[in-house]
Amino acid sequence: MSAVQTTASRPMQEAPDQATPFGPKPRRISAGRIGIYAFLIVAALFFLIPVYIMVVTSLKGMPEIRLGHLFNLPGDPTFQPWADAWLHACTGRDCNGLSPGFYNSLKITVPSVVISIICASINGYALTFWPYKGANLLFGLLVFGAFVPYQVVIYPLIIGLSSVGLFATLPGIIIVHTIFGMPILTLLFRNFYAAMPVELFKAARVDGAGFWRIFIYIMLPMSVPITVVAVILQVTGIWNDFLFGIVFAGRSNWPMTVQLNNIVNTTTGVREYNVNMAATILTAAVPLVIYFVSGRWFVRGIAAGAVKG
Amino acid sequence: MQKSWRQRFHLPAVIGTIPMILVAVGVFVIGIGFSVLWSFTSSKLFPTYDFVGLAQYRRLWADNRWLVSVNNIWFFGLMSITCNMVFGYLLAVFMDQRIRQEDLFRSIFLYPFAMSLIVTGLVWQWVLDPNLGLQETMRNLGWSSFSFAPLVDANTAIYALVVAGIWQGSGVTMAILLAGLRGVDEEIWKAARVDGIPTWRTHVSIVAPMMKGAFATAFVLQSVGVVRVYDLVIAMTGGGPGIATSMPAVYVIQLITVRQNVGQGMAAATMMLLPVLIVLALAGLVLWRRNRVQEAGV
Numbered sequence A: 001m002s003a004v005q006t007t008a009s010r011p012m013q014e015a016p017d018q019a020t021p022f023g024p025k026p027r028r029i030s031a032g033r034i035g036i037y038a039f040l041i042v043a044a045l046f047f048l049i050p051v052y053i054m055v056v057t058s059l060k061g062m063p064e065i066r067l068g069h070l071f072n073l074p075g076d077p078t079f080q081p082w083a084d085a086w087l088h089a090c091t092g093r094d095c096n097g098l099s100p101g102f103y104n105s106l107k108i109t110v111p112s113v114v115i116s117i118i119c120a121s122i123n124g125y126a127l128t129f130w131p132y133k134g135a136n137l138l139f140g141l142l143v144f145g146a147f148v149p150y151q152v153v154i155y156p157l158i159i160g161l162s163s164v165g166l167f168a169t170l171p172g173i174i175i176v177h178t179i180f181g182m183p184i185l186t187l188l189f190r191n192f193y194a195a196m197p198v199e200l201f202k203a204a205r206v207d208g209a210g211f212w213r214i215f216i217y218i219m220l221p222m223s224v225p226i227t228v229v230a231v232i233l234q235v236t237g238i239w240n241d242f243l244f245g246i247v248f249a250g251r252s253n254w255p256m257t258v259q260l261n262n263i264v265n266t267t268t269g270v271r272e273y274n275v276n277m278a279a280t281i282l283t284a285a286v287p288l289v290i291y292f293v294s295g296r297w298f299v300r301g302i303a304a305g306a307v308k309g
Numbered sequence B: 001m002q003k004s005w006r007q008r009f010h011l012p013a014v015i016g017t018i019p020m021i022l023v024a025v026g027v028f029v030i031g032i033g034f035s036v037l038w039s040f041t042s043s044k045l046f047p048t049y050d051f052v053g054l055a056q057y058r059r060l061w062a063d064n065r066w067l068v069s070v071n072n073i074w075f076f077g078l079m080s081i082t083c084n085m086v087f088g089y090l091l092a093v094f095m096d097q098r099i100r101q102e103d104l105f106r107s108i109f110l111y112p113f114a115m116s117l118i119v120t121g122l123v124w125q126w127v128l129d130p131n132l133g134l135q136e137t138m139r140n141l142g143w144s145s146f147s148f149a150p151l152v153d154a155n156t157a158i159y160a161l162v163v164a165g166i167w168q169g170s171g172v173t174m175a176i177l178l179a180g181l182r183g184v185d186e187e188i189w190k191a192a193r194v195d196g197i198p199t200w201r202t203h204v205s206i207v208a209p210m211m212k213g214a215f216a217t218a219f220v221l222q223s224v225g226v227v228r229v230y231d232l233v234i235a236m237t238g239g240g241p242g243i244a245t246s247m248p249a250v251y252v253i254q255l256i257t258v259r260q261n262v263g264q265g266m267a268a269a270t271m272m273l274l275p276v277l278i279v280l281a282l283a284g285l286v287l288w289r290r291n292r293v294q295e296a297g298v
Helices: A002-013 A031-058 A062-066 A080-087 A099-129 A135-147 A150-163 A170-194 A198-206 A211-222 A224-240 A243-248 A256-265 A273-294 A296-307 B002-008 B011-016 B018-038 B055-062 B064-095 B102-114 B117-127 B134-140 B157-183 B186-194 B199-210 B212-227 B231-236 B248-256 B262-297
Strands: none
Touching: A031 A080, A031 A273, A031 B064, A031 B102, A031 B117, A031 B157, A062 A273, A080 A273, A099 A135, A099 A170, A099 A211, A099 A224, A099 A256, A099 A273, A099 B011, A099 B018, A135 A170, A135 B018, A135 B262, A150 A170, A150 A243, A150 B018, A150 B248, A150 B262, A170 A224, A170 A243, A170 B018, A198 A211, A211 B011, A224 A256, A224 A273, A224 A296, A224 B117, A243 A256, A256 A273, A256 B117, A256 B231, A273 A296, A273 B102, A273 B117, A296 B102, B011 B018, B018 B262, B055 B064, B055 B262, B064 B102, B064 B157, B064 B212, B064 B248, B102 B157, B117 B157, B117 B231, B157 B212, B157 B231, B186 B199, B199 B212, B212 B262, B231 B248, B248 B262
C-alpha cells in the first residue's frame, strides 16, 4: 500500500507548470531516448488498436464494412448502429436491444455494492477492535475463500438458493455478489482499521460508547477513502461479471454482459458487426467512465486488495 | 466468569458479523464440503447420496475433454503469466525513465483492465476474425496470400487467448511493478552506477530481487485470474474450435448445466480446488515458520 502511495504522490510533484523545468536537465535526444519512446508508442498502439477498430466500425454502415477496410475512418458516419444496439438488437426472439440489460445491471450492481460494503466494513471493524474467540479463524476462512475457484462453490449455492426460493431472482444474484465480494472487501477494511490509532477506539470506550456507536460515529466518518476504493472495486467487478449473472440472475434479470454475449454470439443470419461493436462499447462504457474519473484510486484498489493477501 | 465470557464474546460484534459467519462457514466450508461430497456420488441433474466411490474421478480422467482442459489451463497459465510478467516489467522499466506524458501512457496501458473479459474476448474475436479482421484487411491492401486466422485453427486458438489475456492484464502488472520500482532506493542505482555495473545487470541482479513483494502481488493476482478464466473463453472461442480451448472452469459449468452430470462436475471442481489448497497450505506453512523464527528471535 505504501509503495503504491509513493507512486501516487510523485507525479504531483512532477506536475508543475511547463514554464519551470523540474528534475535533472534533459539530455540531448539520444538513440536510447528514441528507443524508449518507440517501445512505449508501439505498446500503446497494441493497447489502442482494438478499441479504435471497434469505434470506427460501430460508426460505419454494413456495406462499408463489407469492403473490408478495417482501419479506415467511416466514410459516412452514422449513429444508427448505436441506436439499434441500444433498442433493437436481438437475442433469440426478443429484439429489445441492450437497454433491458443495462437496467438489470443497475438493479444488480447498486444494491450489491451497498450491501457488500456495509457487511465488509462491519466485519473489518469487528475483526480489528472487537475480536471474539474464533473471529480470526473466520477471517482465515474468508481469505481462503478469496482464492477458491468459483466452480467449487457454485453448485452448492444453486442448491442452497433454490431451497429458499431465491435461485434465479434479483435478491439471489445480489446475495451471490455480496458473498463473493466479502473476502476481498473485508481484507481491505480490516487492513484500513488496523492502521488506525487504537487510542481513538479506547477513548471512545472510556466514554462509554458501544459497538455500534463507535462504528457509526467514529469509524464510518473516517472510512471515506477506503470506501471509495471499495466502491470502485465493486462497481467495476460486479458490472463486468458474467459467470454469476448467467448462472444466478435468471433470464429476466440477465445483466448487460450476458445480453451482450447473447447478442453477439448467437445471432442467426447476417452478422451486424457495427451493431455488435456499438453494443460492446456501450457495455464497457460504465466501468471505463469510472476508470477515467477515478484515475489513481482505481490502481490503488487493485493493489491494496492484493498486496496483503 | 460471566464477565470474562462477555469480554471474549461481545454480543454486538457477533451479531454484526453474522453475514461473515454465514459466508465463511456456510459457503466456504459447508458449501465446499458438499461439493466434495457430491463428487463421490452418482448425482445427475440433482444431488443424490448414492455413493460410488472414486468412479467419477476415474471417468473424469478418462474424458478427453477434461484432459484437453487440464493441458490448456497449464499452457495458458504458464504462457500468460510469463508473458504478462515480462511485458509488464518491460513496460514498468520504460515508464520509469522520466518520460513525458507518463499519465497518458499509464491510462492507455491500464484501461483494458477496467473492461469486462467478455468485452475483451469479443474485441479480439473481431480483430482475429478471418472475414473481418487483420487477415481480410491485409488482403484488401493487396497482400492476397496473407493468412492469419489463429481462432479457426485448433492448434493456435489458445495463443489468441493468451494475447487477449496479455492485452487485458499486463497493464496491471505494469502498475504494480512500477510501484515496486519506485519503492527501490535511489541510492542503490547510484551505487551500482559508481561500481560500473551495466543497467540491465542492475535490474536483473539487484533491483528485481528487491521487488519480491511487487512480483508476488502481481503473480498472485494473475494466478487467481488464470484459474478462474471463464468469461474470456466463452466470449472469444466458446471453448472451440471443437474442444481445443476448453478449460476446467468451462468444463465444470458445462457439466452442471448443459450435460447435467453433477457428480462428475463436482469431481472436476474438486480437482480445480486441489492445487489451490496445496499452494495455500505451503504458503501458510512458510508464514507460520517465519512467525516462529521471529518469536524465537525475540
